[in-house]
Amino acid sequence: MREVAIVGAGMTRFGELWQSGLRDLFAEAAVEALELAGADHLDAIYVGNMSGGRFVGQEHLGPLMAEQLGMAGVPATRVESACASGGVALRTAFLEVASGLSDLVLAAGVEKMTDGADVTDVLATAADQELEAYHGITFPGLYAMIARAHMDAFGTTEEDLAHVAVKNHRHGALNPKAQFRRELTVDQVLKSAIVAEPLRLLHCSPVSDGAAAVLLCPLDQARRYTDRPVKILGSGMASAPMALANREDLSSLDAVRLSAERAYKMSDTDPGKIDVAEVHDCFSIAEICCIEGIGMVEKGKGGEAARTGFTALGGRRPVNTSGGLKSKGHPVGATGIAQAIEIFEQLRGEAGERQVPEAAIGLTQNMGGSGASSVVHVFGRV
Amino acid sequence: MREVAIVGAGMTRFGELWQSGLRDLFAEAAVEALELAGADHLDAIYVGNMSGGRFVGQEHLGPLMAEQLGMAGVPATRVESACASGGVALRTAFLEVASGLSDLVLAAGVEKMTDGADVTDVLATAADQELEAYHGITFPGLYAMIARAHMDAFGTTEEDLAHVAVKNHRHGALNPKAQFRRELTVDQVLKSAIVAEPLRLLHCSPVSDGAAAVLLCPLDQARRYTDRPVKILGSGMASAPMALANREDLSSLDAVRLSAERAYKMSDTDPGKIDVAEVHDCFSIAEICCIEGIGMVEKGKGGEAARTGFTALGGRRPVNTSGGLKSKGHPVGATGIAQAIEIFEQLRGEAGERQVPEAAIGLTQNMGGSGASSVVHVFGRV
Numbered sequence: 001m002r003e004v005a006i007v008g009a010g011m012t013r014f015g016e017l018w019q020s021g022l023r024d025l026f027a028e029a030a031v032e033a034l035e036l037a038g039a040d041h042l043d044a045i046y047v048g049n050m051s052g053g054r055f056v057g058q059e060h061l062g063p064l065m066a067e068q069l070g071m072a073g074v075p076a077t078r079v080e081s082a083c084a085s086g087g088v089a090l091r092t093a094f095l096e097v098a099s100g101l102s103d104l105v106l107a108a109g110v111e112k113m114t115d116g117a118d119v120t121d122v123l124a125t126a127a128d129q130e131l132e133a134y135h136g137i138t139f140p141g142l143y144a145m146i147a148r149a150h151m152d153a154f155g156t157t158e159e160d161l162a163h164v165a166v167k168n169h170r171h172g173a174l175n176p177k178a179q180f181r182r183e184l185t186v187d188q189v190l191k192s193a194i195v196a197e198p199l200r201l202l203h204c205s206p207v208s209d210g211a212a213a214v215l216l217c218p219l220d221q222a223r224r225y226t227d228r229p230v231k232i233l234g235s236g237m238a239s240a241p242m243a244l245a246n247r248e249d250l251s252s253l254d255a256v257r258l259s260a261e262r263a264y265k266m267s268d269t270d271p272g273k274i275d276v277a278e279v280h281d282c283f284s285i286a287e288i289c290c291i292e293g294i295g296m297v298e299k300g301k302g303g304e305a306a307r308t309g310f311t312a313l314g315g316r317r318p319v320n321t322s323g324g325l326k327s328k329g330h331p332v333g334a335t336g337i338a339q340a341i342e343i344f345e346q347l348r349g350e351a352g353e354r355q356v357p358e359a360a361i362g363l364t365q366n367m368g369g370s371g372a373s374s375v376v377h378v379f380g381r382v
Numbered sequence: 383m384r385e386v387a388i389v390g391a392g393m394t395r396f397g398e399l400w401q402s403g404l405r406d407l408f409a410e411a412a413v414e415a416l417e418l419a420g421a422d423h424l425d426a427i428y429v430g431n432m433s434g435g436r437f438v439g440q441e442h443l444g445p446l447m448a449e450q451l452g453m454a455g456v457p458a459t460r461v462e463s464a465c466a467s468g469g470v471a472l473r474t475a476f477l478e479v480a481s482g483l484s485d486l487v488l489a490a491g492v493e494k495m496t497d498g499a500d501v502t503d504v505l506a507t508a509a510d511q512e513l514e515a516y517h518g519i520t521f522p523g524l525y526a527m528i529a530r531a532h533m534d535a536f537g538t539t540e541e542d543l544a545h546v547a548v549k550n551h552r553h554g555a556l557n558p559k560a561q562f563r564r565e566l567t568v569d570q571v572l573k574s575a576i577v578a579e580p581l582r583l584l585h586c587s588p589v590s591d592g593a594a595a596v597l598l599c600p601l602d603q604a605r606r607y608t609d610r611p612v613k614i615l616g617s618g619m620a621s622a623p624m625a626l627a628n629r630e631d632l633s634s635l636d637a638v639r640l641s642a643e644r645a646y647k648m649s650d651t652d653p654g655k656i657d658v659a660e661v662h663d664c665f666s667i668a669e670i671c672c673i674e675g676i677g678m679v680e681k682g683k684g685g686e687a688a689r690t691g692f693t694a695l696g697g698r699r700p701v702n703t704s705g706g707l708k709s710k711g712h713p714v715g716a717t718g719i720a721q722a723i724e725i726f727e728q729l730r731g732e733a734g735e736r737q738v739p740e741a742a743i744g745l746t747q748n749m750g751g752s753g754a755s756s757v758v759h760v761f762g763r764v
Contacts, residue, residue: 050441053507081444
């Protein structure tokens with residue numbers, strides 16, 4: 001396998017972007033990535049998108065996006081793994097460059113969620129339709145059960161959950177691309193409306209529009225495009241039973257653990273080597289389970305990590321310096337790529353007020369549904 | 383890049399399979415492919431599916447299918463390029479094995495179209511939503527315009543179109559997996575109801591349920607699984623403008639031509655070397671344009687190929703010996719894989735009454751929408 005680097009990145013602001021359609025969002029992010037690298041052609045495009053068919057009546061996004069870039073002809077594939085679609089786009093693009101078939105590949109993600117679809121209903125297609133969604137449960141309910149299991153097993157508290165949201169809003173307030181650039185207090189979180197007990201409104205990531213794109217090439221060609229390439233050290237992916245009823249333990253996310261183990265193995269790293277990480281905080285409980293799953297904290301200790309400042313900017317292991325899904329926003333297909341962009345900027349020393357000093361190795365963890373799929377990438381400064 | 387072979391294949395019968403859901407169909411095909419090869423594990427799964435979200439309310443098919451196989455944990459990705467989703471699944475699986483990351487990868491496709499969704503409306507998500515589908519046009523109308531352009535430019539006749547359907551039904555009558563195992567006459571086609579002039583009912587492929595799967599591994603490991611592996615000699619993919627209004631010439635399918643050129647280049651072959659081909663005859667005019675696009679006949683000469691017997695079993699260049707989409711059926715996400723299975727069987731000498739004598743090199747061409755994406759693979763006997 002060839003070594004692969006990221007040499008360009010671009011993303012739209014995340015938010016309710018009424019003025020932009022799916023293809024506008026994609027093109028804005030893609031053009032920014034191409035311009036940053038000074039690249040004028042592509043060998044292939046991968047588009048991560050969860051449900052263009054349900055959100056805006058548009059499947060077949062690959063060729064549509066190639067055309068929008070003025071690059072009709074270029075092979076362009078849509079990949080999907082629910083909210084992990086962006087991470088999967090990065091992984092497939094990585095494999096195409098690593099294989100030797102292509103030199104310059106765009107990995108992008110895009111979602112347009114605010115165009116009138118019943119968002120909760122559409123997102124429920126990421127759960128098991130026959131065993132879960134058909135019977136009426138939606139994602140806040142699924143994650144509420146996971147939260148309850150974690151509380152019962154480890155004594156995790158509602159305050160612990162609130163601290164995740166507070167930390168990520170503090171980070172997101174520093175991110176010009178974030179949907180919500182305002183800080184929250186623990187008290188505000190604990191007084192926000194119940195969505196699915198114990199999860200309240202301010203434990204939940206928002207409904208968002210947005211796109212993100214990164215440009216990949218073989219490491220040995222990277223200096224043509226940038227003097228600060230970021231190497232993809234490892235890629236790990238895993239699945240797990242989809243319906244919660246089919247899992248042995250609701251408080252653990254097996255796909256997260258497995259995908260991280262695979263990425264650490266490929267990259268010859270371990271959790272102790274990770275300077276900065278972006279993990280999938282679609283609900284505050286998810287961040288807690290994910291930092292346990294990637295081995296950043298011991299099983300059962302995730303609840304205290306935000307409260308004690310361990311995972312905050314300035315702490316030992318900063319997590320979701322971008323603001324995470326909670327504050328930055330969560331246009332589902334774009335999220336995995338946006339995570340990679342935060343790490344790209346951190347490892348290049350370009351994260352501004354969010355910069356983690358001396359960050360040399362970073363990790364992204366992007367999850368589908370209630371954890372049935374997970375993709376982990378480890379990145380290194382070159 | 384490592385050399386890659388297909389060592390196992392399985393598919394359901396195509397048809398209105400009321401008794402089977404999406405995951406049942408997938409598992410039936412996948413288990414058959416694994417058993418044929420005597421394989422008991424997988425390193426990765428790619429699932430081609432056009433619109434599980436719209437047809438049956440299920441996105442996130444990767445992990446669901448891994449779980450259904452009893453293989454939760456295995457990385458599993460859904461890929462989509464409308465009706466070319468199966469071809470794209472084959473291509474991404476090929477790249478993963480070629481890259482060296484994985485040894486044993488399943489490329490599958492599945493679609494469940496008869497569960498109550500408005501099929502015409504769902505299929506229209508493969509067209510340009512903003513420029514075409516929103517304004518009311520559906521696929522028979524788009525291909526009718528392509529047919530008119532071909533008739534105007536080259537004198538192609540309604541009889542020429544009918545001969546494609548007649549030929550493919552004659553082939554499909556010999557295929558135990560085909561949806562329609564009965565022959566048609568030209569007269570029957572010409573007297574069938576108009577759908578979108580000049581296209582009649584019997585020029586159109588049907589609405590189908592079904593799944594298909596092939597098992598890939600490095601060529602140098604193939605003999606562990608079979609004594610008759612089939613090598614993937616080349617893979618080509620291309621995009622083209624999606625809306626017909628954005629194309630220079632409606633009678634040509636640029637993505638087909640480009641994807642074929644790329645596959646010939648990688649495989650060091652040319653149209654003259656192809657003994658048997660499966661091409662994307664979603665409508666009879668599509669087969670005519672596609673055999674021109676892959677260079678099997680000169681531009682403008684596609685109309686006479688079925689009529690003269692050139693592309694029939696026993697002719698110089700048999701096309702769609704499986705019965706094609708028209709007779710075998712067209713569960714959209716599964717089609718590209720089913721095409722590969724026909725070639726796999728032909729090159730192994732296992733095609734029974736449909737066998738092309740001495741077939742050594744075969745080709746598949748799988749198309750998305752009205753030709754905005756196309757994937758071509760070239761296969762060789764080992």
